Amino acid sequence: MSVRPQASALLSLPECFVIPSDACAAHRIREHIAGRLREGGYPERDVMDVLQALDEAMVNAIKHGNRCDGQKQLRISFCVDQDCFQICIEDEGEGFDPNAVADPCSADRLDIPCGRGLLMMRHYMSEVSYLEPGNAVMMVKKRCGCE
Amino acid sequence: MAAQPKRLLEVQVIDSVAVVSIMQGRILDDQVIQQFGEQLNGLVDQSGHQRILLNFAKVEYLSSAALGKLVVLRKKIEAVKGKLALSNIDASIFEAFKITGFDRIFKIFDEEQEALQFLQK
Numbered sequence: 001m002s003v004r005p006q007a008s009a010l011l012s013l014p015e016c017f018v019i020p021s022d023a024c025a026a027h028r029i030r031e032h033i034a035g036r037l038r039e040g041g042y043p044e045r046d047v048m049d050v051l052q053a054l055d056e057a058m059v060n061a062i063k064h065g066n067r068c069d070g071q072k073q074l075r076i077s078f079c080v081d082q083d084c085f086q087i088c089i090e091d092e093g094e095g096f097d098p099n100a101v102a103d104p105c106s107a108d109r110l111d112i113p114c115g116r117g118l119l120m121m122r123h124y125m126s127e128v129s130y131l132e133p134g135n136a137v138m139m140v141k142k143r144c145g146c147e
Numbered sequence: 148m149a150a151q152p153k154r155l156l157e158v159q160v161i162d163s164v165a166v167v168s169i170m171q172g173r174i175l176d177d178q179v180i181q182q183f184g185e186q187l188n189g190l191v192d193q194s195g196h197q198r199i200l201l202n203f204a205k206v207e208y209l210s211s212a213a214l215g216k217l218v219v220l221r222k223k224i225e226a227v228k229g230k231l232a233l234s235n236i237d238a239s240i241f242e243a244f245k246i247t248g249f250d251r252i253f254k255i256f257d258e259e260q261e262a263l264q265f266l267q268k
Contacts (some may be wrong), residue, residue, distance in 0.1 A: 048173075052208055055175055059212070078216055105248035111222065113215030116247045120211045123246050 013077035013088060021066040021074055021091070026058040029076055033087070035041050040080040045057045049124040050085060050141050057089045058116040065135055075136075083146040084126070089136045095134030115132030156181065158194070164266045165196035165216045169206050174213040184216035188223060197229030198266045202259050204235035214247060217222070221252065230254075231263035 015036075018026040030051060037047045058074065066072035069092075069116040080089035105116040122128050157168045167190065174183050190196045199220075217233075224231045232254045236244065244250050256262040 026177070048208055051177065052210065055210055059210075060191060104212075110248050110252050111218060113218040115211070116211035116214055119246055123243055 013079045013086060015079065016075065016077040018073050018075050020070065021062050021068075021072045022070060026055075026062065026074075030054055030058070032070070036078075037085060038084075040082075042080075042085070046085075046141060046144050050087075053121045053124040053128075053139055053141075054087065054089075054134050055069035056121045057139065058099060060117050060137075061089050061091035061093075063097070065093030067093065083143055085141045085143070086138070088131070088136055090131075093135045095130075095132070095136075096131050097134055152182045152185070153179070154175060154186075155183050156190070158190070158196075159264065160196075162256075164198045164263060165190055165194070165198055166202065166263065168202045168204065172205055172207045174185045174206065174209045177212075180210060180212045180216065183213055184219065185219045187216055191220070191223040191227060193231070195201065197224065197227050199224060199229065199231050200232070200259065200262045200266055201233045202235050202262075203214060203233060203237065204259075205238060209240055209243070214243070214249065219250070219255070230266050232265050234259045235263040243249055 017029055019029055033054065034047055034051055039052060049110065061074050062068060066074070072092040075090040076087065078085065088100060098118060101118060102115065104110070109115065118128075118138055121137075121139065124140045126142040128137065129138050131138060153171075155171045157170055158164045171179060173182070174180060178213060178227065190199055221231055234256045236255060240256070242245065242249075244253070244255065254262070256265065
């Protein structure tokens with residue numbers, strides 16, 4: 001998985017929210033984004049794919065990035081375009097190297113109940129990349145039919 | 148007063164196999180996932196079922212945390228030397244099962260009847 005320099009791409013996304021690092025705030029932003037995608041005419045399948053990846057990314061940011069610290073925040077910026085949806089979720093953690101994450105599909109890890117979030121994000125989105133130092137994830141969903 | 152947990156599983160026993168229909172389409176939010184895990188575990192821990200068929204016909208979306216609950220159930224059934232089978236999985240969820248390697252650790256069947264035959268052997 002690629003790790004890119006944290007650059008202007010992040011800043012150029014037009015809608016930006018800074019939310020508390022908790023499940024209720026995550027739920028509210030999730031509903032807002034779902035509404036924006038539906039207003040933009042995205043098919044329900046795309047909306048649900050985005051929500052599923054978004055849930056995984058926000059859980060990672062809250063639990064692993066901000067370590068469930070209620071004093072920390074998440075910065076979420078996104079753009080609903082005609083052809084694709086882009087979103088960046090940034091936490092206040094130290095970041096991590098996504099390439100160093102153990103493969104949950106290896107024979108010795110298949111029995112472990114957690115650690116599949118990144119795989120799911122990659123499954124539901126068209127592109128997933130991390131921005132240095134690994135505390136921000138950028139995801140792109142191409143509208144169905146625009147791949 | 149705490150809200151009554153939603154019943155997410157419907158259980159019918161056929162020839163000592165617990166045929167379990169998952170009634171929730173979207174198993175995504177924390178509270179639902181938690182209840183899903185508790186109710187799955189209850190099939191073994193409280194009800195004592197050893198042969199379980201999980202029918203996914205109504206399930207549209209599962210988060211990775213919900214997948215983790217299936218791993219826990221699998222371990223519980225293994226511990227009592229039981230059998231577990233899954234059936235009627237939506238194509239997109241099956242794709243998620245494949246990329247996470249679940250198709251290698253779970254017995255998965257297209258239809259409930261095939262899964263039932265496997266469990267009755």
